[in-house]
Amino acid sequence: MPIDSASELLSVFGRMHPLILHLPIGILIGLVMLECVNTLRRQPVAPAFLVFFASVSACLAAASGVVLHNDPSYSASEVLKLHEQLGIATAACSIVVFLLRIFGARTMYRWALALTVIVMIPTGHFGAEMTHGKGFLFKPLVEPKESMSANQTTPEGGSLILASYELHIQHFFEAKCNMCHGDRKVKGGLRTDSPEALLAGGDGGPAIETGISPEDQELLHRILLPIDDDDHMPPDHKAQPSELEIQLIRAWLAAGAPFENEFELAEGAKLPLPTNPANESEGATDPEEESAAHAAPEAALSAMRKHLVHVQPVEVGSKMLWVDFAAPANTTDDAIVLELITPTIKWISDLSLARTQITDASVEIISTIPALVRLDLRETRVTTSGLAYLAGHDHLRELIVSRTHLNDAVIETLGQLPALERLWIWDAGITTEGLATLRKAMPEVHIDAGDVGISVALETEETPKLTNDASQVDPALDPETNSLTTQNPVNSICLVSGNVIDPQFNLLHDGKVIGFCCPNCPKTFQANPAKFLAKLETENDG
Amino acid sequence: MTDPHTNDPLRERELLLTRRRFFRKAGATLSTGLGALAMQSLLGRELGANPATLAGLPNKAGAMGSSALPLGPHFKPKAKRVIYMHMEGAPSHLDLYDYKPGLRQRFDQDLPDSIRDGQRLTGMTSGQARFPVAPSIFQFSRYENNQNGLWLSELLPHTGSVAKEICMINSMHTEAINHEPAITFFQTGNQQPGRPSFGSWMSYGLGSANANLPTFVVMITQGTGNMQALSARFWGSGFLPSEHQGCKMRAGGDPVLYLSDPDGVTREDRRRMLDLVGELNEREYERSLDPEVQARISQYEMAYRMQMSVPELTDFSDEDEATLEMYGPDVKKPGSYASNCLMARRLAERGVRFIQLYMRGWDQLGNLPNELRAQAGTVDQPQAALIKDLKRRGLLDDTLVLWAGEFGRTVYSQGQLTKTNYGRDHHPRAFSVWAAGGGMNPGISFGKTDDFGYNIVENPVSVHDLHATLLHCLGFDHERLGYRHQGRDMRLTDVFGDVRKELLA
Structure with missing residues (x-):
């Protein structure tokens, strides 16, 4: 095999990491045991060459690890970072141990050795977690509970369990494969999101072949490879299939990979539990009802908040969300919208992307938000073809597209929003004629294009003339009528309240002086004099 | 005691102690340097995060009890934010909003005692021998609204053009008769200083919708007339945690004081300084458990983010000419009412919850016609532009606009009354305010005063209402929006107030 450059050799060295790393583990632990025995028996310390080997192997393990880190198949994760830092620390400690062995005191050397092993243990643990998956170590302790819950959902004792591509296999691909072999990414030229694509295979040949054993078929072969094998699928930093899922795939391939018919699982096998509940809702009809069952994932909300996006339930107790990108408007583009919106898509009801840097691509994502009621796209680069993605959305009630870049062709899309009630479309590139057509086409929709609701003066009074004309004055409130206080009223009790009258509130009505008890009753009286005068007659009759 | 609305100080302290104990335990377990590092990064992340983003979900603020606790609305809100234009000095309702044509025939007549009905007087008119009626000399027009029209004075032609959005209340009344207590009452629900202002209650209740900007912003315009003192406590947070007090944006120099870094200090330097100070503050908080320390930490972080967000906010260069023109010629003059109205819209669209504009100089005790003409001329065009601008951007629906002074003015003249000049004294018994958008009933008038505009005869609305x-x-x-202080659950409406359903859309 010709070697092109030193970097390829280096990468081979990196891939030797899984081999090299076991050397320092063995030697260091061996050294510790040796030193324990030496201490108890009061014998001299271990030979320096052993310590030297320990140190060198630790350094090599660390170095190969660092090289391997640069390999593109590894994605940066917290665990990887932690493992790498601890590994380097182990190597550094081992050098110190060696130096102390040569130059230092015996006790110091032994303590340093102990410390090195203490640092090495978590290094190894995190390393194992990367290759075997999180929680690998304690899985046997947790496993029995899982299988118990599985038993509850699958028929017990039934010898024959049927599965199908549509109900089971498809879910497996959605949960474990389609992220990289689907419509978003097509790694290795393979797609696993449809029967045709699966049969077509990828760059490395067919994934499924009939007539050979399941284990020899590329699909299962890759899954069954050791996790640290480069060809292992799914990649080691991704979620791994469970034992039940592997059994399911094996049974499916053994049955000739049927896409239509059901197939039998092996004796004693169980159906795996659904792994990704998000995929269960594909066929759900009422998104609000669906999302009422569980709240938006907290991790997705934290991601939004970390990005300074405002997220808040639309009302107390609701799981539906108001999401507003006002704070990060300048830095929000399509990629961020895709990343932040996608995990919460079922819970968004009120979304504002006003003044962000998004384009039509985001509207495509937005159009898949099932329960969206209010959408604000004001002052974005969204165009008519972007809005077209929204056509047919049957929950959208309020749409703000003021200051977007539309043209009259958008009328067609807007006509396909059956729930639309209010539309703001000011300065969005619509012509006057287009606006008129729009209003005619959707008379029941309130359309604000910055041209509605302006009030005009219906009338203006004449230039005010200030006079002191008593004849115009309301007698009830006029000080002139105070002279009435000296006259005798026709009634003795107030017609309004029934209380004793007070002469200072006397009032002249139709030539009669009428008495009242307080300043408010005359006003009540004047509102309907006939009603109260009728009372006066009754009083006089009685 | 799980109800966050009852802020029991003992319970709060208990929660704080629990948290402290947790971290101490965590610190002991993770004895390696890594553990300490992890803890530090955890703390750092929490400090950087906005504590007021997701109401109702437990977060750090929730665990801390009083500090930065966002309650979230009790039910689905119509309005997400408020723009409150306060006309300091009390504009004359009789010359602007409360149309009383009958008074024109009562020029210089004495106000009947039955109308004044024992109303106490200010020291400015208590010595007057008589109280001559001063009809408004301004011509009124009736503007189309959703009822039978809104009468407005000739001083407000632009405001008239948005009459269909205005919910006019002609029957406001207040308790105080002097500016200081009346403004305090209008802002805090109590005449005595010391309660949190409306904006602070909203900051406390709604939380932030933009972690880059303060929740409650105050801007002041110097008017033309007699200006009363405007104390910073009008936007103070009272007993609420101090991060809820209004942030005053200034007209000249730095809009927010001390926001630019000194020469030679880079943003990285600032970050490192804040990290260190934050660490020391965190230590102080662990020692004293004083929530004010947390408020200080979050304010420092807010200021750091505002260093980036405020210059962008205050730069009007992205506004087009037509919009600037709509707000009027003063719009480019920082601190003018026009400029502040435009700024209010910019703050509203950036998610600031409570924006308060103070317009000073409405105290027309004498020379009212000239002074009011100038004063109203300053506010009319910009405030109408603000309503129109919010409306066409789809923001008026969820932005509640309020226009109010602290009381009204008397129908009788203070000082010399002539056919061209008069003054008006303070009048708490009846005055007019208006609101727009945000779930208020648009295009209506509510409440009536008597023929003198002196007493309310129909549908009185108190400040608490x-x-x-x-x-x-x-x-x-x-x-239910309350905060326990000195052993009592305090409210903006104290123990009063009724929701006036007639005012709601």
């Missing part, structure tokens, strides 16, 4: 109604639009039951 107004507060309760506005809180309703913002999704709060005013009886």
